[in-house]
Amino acid sequence: MPFLNRHHGYELIEEANCVQEVYSKNRNEVEFTIIGYRRSLKTQFYNIFCFMLLGIPHLIFESFPKLKALRFSKCALETAEILLVIDNHGQPTLIEMETQSICLLLDLPTNVRYFNYRHTKFIWQPIQRRFVTVDELLSSSTLDELLENTYGLNESEYKIRYDIYGPNKIEVEIKSYWTLLVEEVLNLFYAFQAFSVILWLVDEYMLYAICIILLTIFSSITSLIQTRKQSEALHDLVESSKCHNVSVLRKSPKSKPDIIKIEPVDLVPGDLIVLPPANFILPCDVVLLTGQCIVNESVLTGESVPVTKTALHSGSELYDPETHKRHTLFAGTHMIQTRFYGGENVFARVVRTGFSTTKGSLVKSILFPTPVGLKFYKDSLKFVFFLFTIAVTGMAYCLYLYISRNADLKDIIVRTLDIVTIVVPPALPAAMTVGILYSQERLKKIGIFCISPPRINVCGRVKIACFDKTGTLTDDGLDMSYVIPSKDQQFLDPVTDVSTLDTNSEFVQAMATCHSLTTVDGVLCGDPLDMSVFDFTQWEMEEPGANENARYDMLAPTVVKPPKHSIEKITEPENFEVPFEIGIIRQFPFSSTLQCMSVIAKSLQKHHMVAYTKGAPEKIRGMCKPETLPHDYDVKLAEFTARGYRVIAVAYKNLSGKFSWKDAQKVKRDVIEQDLNFLGLLIMQNPLKVETAPVISTLRSANIRTVMITGDNILTAISVAYDCGMLRSHDDVFVLTASDDDVNTRFMLERTGLNRSTENVVINFDSRHHHIAVDGRTWSKLKYCYPEAVPDLLVKSTIFARFQPDQKAEVVTHLQELDYIVSMVGDGANDCGALKAAHVGVSLSPAEASVAAPFTSKIQNISCIVNLLLEGRCALVTSFAIFKYMALYSLIQFFTILILYRQHSLLGDYQFLFIDLIITTSLAVTIGRQGPPEKLCPQRPPSSLVAAKNVIPLLLQITACALFQLGAMYMLFQQSWFQPIPDDVTEPQIVSWENLVLFTVSCYQYIILASVYSKGMPYRERLRTNYLFVLSAVSLTVFVTWLLIYPCKKMAELMELIATTPDEEEKFMFRVHMLIFPTLHLLIAVSIEAFISDQQWLKRCIQCLKRKSKPKNKYKRLLQQRNTFPWLNTIST
Template identity: 45%
Template sequence: MHSALRLVSTACTMWQIRYFHLHHVKYVWDDENASFSRLLGLEGEKYTIAQLLDHSQGLTIQEQQQKLQLYGKNVIDIEVKSYWTLFVEEVFNPFYIFQIFSVILWSLDDYYYYAGCVFVLSVISIITSLIQTKKQSLALCDLVAVSNAHTVTVSYRDGHCKIVEADLLVPGDIILIPPHGCYMTCDALLLSGNCIVNESMLTDEIYDANYHKRHTLFSGTHVIQTRFYGNNKVTAVVIRTGFSTAKGELIRSILFPKPVDFKFYSDAFKFVVMLFCVALIGMAYCIYLYVIRFADIETILLRTLDIVTIVVPPALPAAMTVGTVYSLNRLKKLKIYCISPPKINICGKVKLVCFDKTGTLTENGLDIWGVLGCENSKFHSSVVSSPLKLDVTSPLVAAMATCHTLTNIEGKLTGDPLDLTMFEATQWDLIEPGQDKNRYDMFTPTVVKPLHKEYQDKTKWVGVLDMETSEVETDLEFIGLLITQNMLKPESLPVIQELTAARIRCVMVTGDNILTAVSVARNCGMVLPNEWVIQVKAQAPDETHSSRITYKILDTTVENSYTYSDCMSIMQCEKWHFALDGKSWAAVCSHFPELLPYILTKGIVFSRMGPDQKTQLVESLQNLDYIVAMCGDGANDCGGKEEFGNHINLFQDRGLNPGPSSTEV
């Protein structure tokens, strides 16, 4: 941390800014509140969308220079410490200081072999630890370096554009997004045009990065393609730069994690203190014996201090370091990478593992299982396994070929995975026109057509453009169901069974539908065949009803209806679990907090959970003294910010960890 007093000048005035940096965040003095407050980007000004659109003219060069002095450069710099610095920090660890003391003591007492063995072991452990730490720092530095090595085109208020280094961007700058995309080096709000298929449609309300994330381009993301109309360019206003961006916040959470407060650590410290107290008793008795025997001072000191090295093993930290390094290498072979090796030591204390579903327990993609048509309000008699078996003029085929948001990028279809799977099942072609058109109402439509003949479309494109969304989505005709399946990974069932056998509780936390989640929970062994699942439905109070909570039995094997008394009967004498969605979770937390421990203890499926709710769930489980491991495959599974506390987080690039070992990412 450091503080400074800076002078920032304009053409007509000069003022002083008092600030300091803490964990790569700048705090400035606020005269109105008489306190330091965090320096925020444009979102800190509480701009409405209309006011942000007024920034579309850009800044002047002078305003940009002033803001550059205030906000600093748009870089995410990670200091890679030298080996010497890392060595000094490692050696001054209390355990290693104790080891040095022990080695010197044994050498004075002619225990050269033992002292030499401990010394060599300690040196090996220190060198290994330094190499691992250095590698982690370099890997993290390389990870963020992509944000610091680009140029961008900035549009100024006088109308001219200039290519500048990305590190010179400041909040308020208007940047042009190139047609073939780019890597974002800042957080920016899309003002005109669209990126891929997300067109910016904004209302006049206070800008919030979370609420307007569909219109925000975040640092570190890759814009693959842009679209614009006429002579208009795709523009965005810079909202945040450097460590204030979403990517910068994630890096800060890695560099400065929330202090760990596991009971394991406090118990270990108490154990060492207890050993030291035992050593003090032994030292006192030893001094008494040597004094009454009239031993010399040197003998008394050597024999007395030697007791400490016997009671508190000096080779313990070296042995633990070697064990940790060995565990790291084993985990790497399993495609599991760890950036916080000390967490490995407490993995044996894990009592509960939270699993994401899609991409973790199940495969990433979806497969078409079949289509079921409907005519005259009646389903067809059987499911058709492939859309190719339907007539090419079938409304189902037409819907699958047109009701999506896919786009062609460099000859490859890109878009929502479900849309892509659905369209590819038809084996049709998608042909897109050129992007730069003089008039929006003359835009040539995207054409889809079958391969083996041409599909004739009678709808006029201009007429479709003039239609309101509500008009399009009114009086629709139900023509059938598209049935997809999300296959369970082959390693999921053995992992769940192994964790269950070790009496480690398994919980699913997913953003998917609750019925899908329960079905996967049964398939992977979280819910056994003889166990019931009861859905908790909690509702916040509204104008017509007070807050209330109900229970519903989810039975995917038979078609039965159950009463409330059936639920109560099952909860009294059968094996059962709770399941609830994100909406009910929020209502329980707000209006039924007294039921929260009960639901957490018996809950097994938490569906439709957002990233913040996943964080809240883990922290609530920790409040019940669970040591929680979280296994996921995305940033939304790790909380991403500093408030996410003491849990172990498992991430892997392929499959699941085939055992109960745990690491933290």
């Protein structure tokens, strides 16, 4: 078998000998870059260096793989021992090259060099001098090639494929606690903790160091248990969908192949398997070669409706699992039932195994989630660097201070290094996740599940909400309103009662047969549209032998027949031509690309077969003979779709009497779906869900733009948009269409919608009341002819109709390129691409996790998006608040320590413990307990931590903290009874007035700032609803006040404070007067947050100072421009 020249999903381009870029063929962008390295003298020097410095460089390099690669020398990929793989998000991974011995396969050497990256195997191809995926080693198969080999693989072929592809397993490793502990401990955070603890032990802060050690151990154990539980949960999810032995055909020297039983783990692509009659979990992705299958794919798509899979048809086109998904059974899905002929089995060929399957993609998306590029995380790193800069400044001051005092070298080193442990809080990363964890828990309680928690913060910045229509904005079910038959190129009167139509008419028979319904456990099930149409006919359906696993040896596997009262009307034998039973010979399932479905059926009373087709009226029109179409076809279609009806067109054609059952199984679809006779229209109503209009209104009030991306008719979509409030009654809609001329394509706008006055209208696309609607065909032509016009179109379009699944994903991607934060809500079936591409993709599904989207909602309506946005804003604001609080907590302690150093004093062990463990921890944890408000506000929360409008209030708070500490010290120095600590002391004096003043004032500051950053509205509930925080803050305030005013002797000794004595009234009054400082600080801190932070006047002042002339977001700049649309040829009003 030759090597593949085309590529499945990946296009690999080698830039240089040592670098190779792997391109995604579908998205035309770099997926990841491979760089080759090998060990050299640098590696030896690095090892010696690490040994001499007790492994510290190793810890640093382990945290930064790009730095780790510096110990190797760059080399050609063909000689590389180590590979640095950098994905398109900039995440680096170092991977060891491996060697495997494989049976000789044409161009492959015996020893093959390969590497595994995120459970995908890449093999070095020496002739092409590049790495290729294992799927590329063997030629891609056409449909005919897949159908040809009915004998399975022989042993040698199987062995080669097994060596290349490996075992068919999706393995989620459950690491031992020891391994997890080593990985947990060997990072910079724990190295910093160890450094801090050693420093405190040297400084004789024994109790504090021991408490931190115990807390670190407790935190590590908790983290290990949580990590292990998550791995076990995912492992159990994967294992739960495993099956037992599988029957496989093996080619043997005998004439007939052997059917053997093997473990699912031993399956390889190319294997021919025998599907059991019922209740089978697919172990891999297979393509159906014979028979039919009914499967439940809810684990992948979120759709709980059983899906009928049909056998693959012949053809010369290349097989693609996505294009031919109606013939593909995916790993992990539940096969409910198979239908097979006489003595024959139902065969399927394995096409993908292991992590290459769709189920493997789900697991990989959980194991390796797409990193969320929220500015907050990048800004937090900048701020930590800022804190480290402050720490360096403080260290320099300490160095100067202690050297000038001729202090011991040990004291100089300890005091200087201690500043770093104070300014850069080790608990900062953990504290920042508190808001997300609380939000995730609240979402789970209301039935919204998330496999990527960092995306919850992204929900807080959503700027545009995209929705599918059917099943999302509207109900899944369709109500048949009436049918409109056609005769002699004219539409007849609408019919609401099917019993008034002739049972023998082709129109009735088309409605009864053209569907993909099936019976499961005696219950008729299938697509809601098919169910509605079939119920309207009142016919009955039987699947012969359904109780015996649907075994059939007749020409018609499924039979439909009219109701008994219709048959009883036929009394005269000469009229007994009515087809009492019609057998459905073959189905061509609905295709979102073709926008139609077809069946071949035969009545036992007729000598020929009939093909019936139903689908989108625009598509059916092109398949019908022109002489069978009514003259007012387009007018009638526009009339009903503009009123919001779902319109389905129906057609048929008689097949030749020589057309046999075998011909029906082999005929190509395009042969059937041409030269049809038009029968009529089905007029269906797809009512809005009750929650849709209120949610759209809520989003509009919150200044969140809403758009619809649907596969339905454009006029139906516009009508639904008016009904749900996406378009208002006084809005004008202009439908963009493209001419049929592929050489000189013209683009035209035609006014439509509710507000269609007779006078001409001046189109103003800068107005919010003018919208564009575009269909998938026009979208493709515009992208091809005028790609530069796409951004202009996107910022003004509200309706995207007749869009195929890949086009939906394109819209989402292009919106993101315009700096929109995009949410997408869909039912998970045809929206998978768009849901995965969106920043916030929500699949309406009863499952807790699906491959469709990072969020899965059991709330089966779009109200889930409001809940997500509320929680996202709440989590984002909480993350900001906790970060600012933790930063200020560090700086408050930094000021306290520097002033105390200056006064020959320090904080005591219990004082540090009280601040770090009781005050800070309790407040930081309870800040995040505030839930979201009930309503969305029009303003979005800030996204940048280092923006001037956030930094200025923060700097003011920092300044206030420093000034109040200095003010308290100044007040102390003014007391006549105060005696400062002498300059000639050899050891720092903890029990002192300096210590008492700064300790108590700083404790108040921690509580004040936590309260200030716990403000509620508009993004969180009011502070009073956070009972735990209020209780903690009040309790701590009372306790600190007691420590300041009148602590008992034992408590004063424990906390190393100066006790109050009854005979020292002047000193007692000084303690009381000290309460002025926290009172004033509270007023000033609240004022800064209330009148400066997040205020529009501050934002305008900053913009004025920066002379900001245009918005930073692309879509805002486009909206400000005068849209002239030079590519537009005609505007019709």
